[in-house]
Amino acid sequence: MNIKTGAQTTDKRDIIKWLIVMLLVGSGIVSFYYFDEKSVLIRVVSLLVLAxxxxxxxxxxxxxxxxxxxxxxxxxxxRRVVWPxxxxxxxxxxxxxxxxVLLALVVWLLDSVxxxxVRLLTGHGG
Known part of the structure; x- marks a missing residue:
């Protein structure tokens, strides 16, 4: 019974943390465009800090x-990969x-044939 309670509090805490994350990211994006008259450098730095x-x-x-x-x-x-x-x-x-290139030539030749x-069967062409 304690395990379920611990899992629920962890889930509640995680949900609260994710809501805070969404609020921070959302407010950063909104403020980036809201303060359009400010310097781009200041807006980008503040957005990066919030991120x-x-x-x-x-x-x-x-x-x-x-x-x-x-x-x-x-x-x-x-790091374990042996690179060529x-x-x-x-x-x-x-x-x-x-x-x-070889496959392109084969497809071109097949298309031409x-x-x-088709031209011979339909009577089109010379």
Missing amino acids: IIAAWIASKTERGKYTLDFIHEAHIEV TRQETIQMTSVVLFMV LMSV
Whole structure:
């Protein structure tokens, strides 16, 4: 029974935090356009400050913690990737470009043959 109560309070707290995040982001966007006569630099800096505060509050929710963990694990996986060398990249790109040109020629040839057959069957053309 205590587990449900703890989960409900966490959910209520998260909902309140998400409402605060939405209010911060919304007020930042509205104020950005409302204070149109002010300097763009001031408006952008204030919008970024509100966005950073909103992101910090969002990171304190369950979903935010899950997202930060996911980003951290994705960063670890990217470091594990064995990236191809420059020579391998150039060779594979050359193979792909060659295959694209070859396929384009085959499609063009097939289109020309089919167009000739249709003209012959329909009586159009010379």
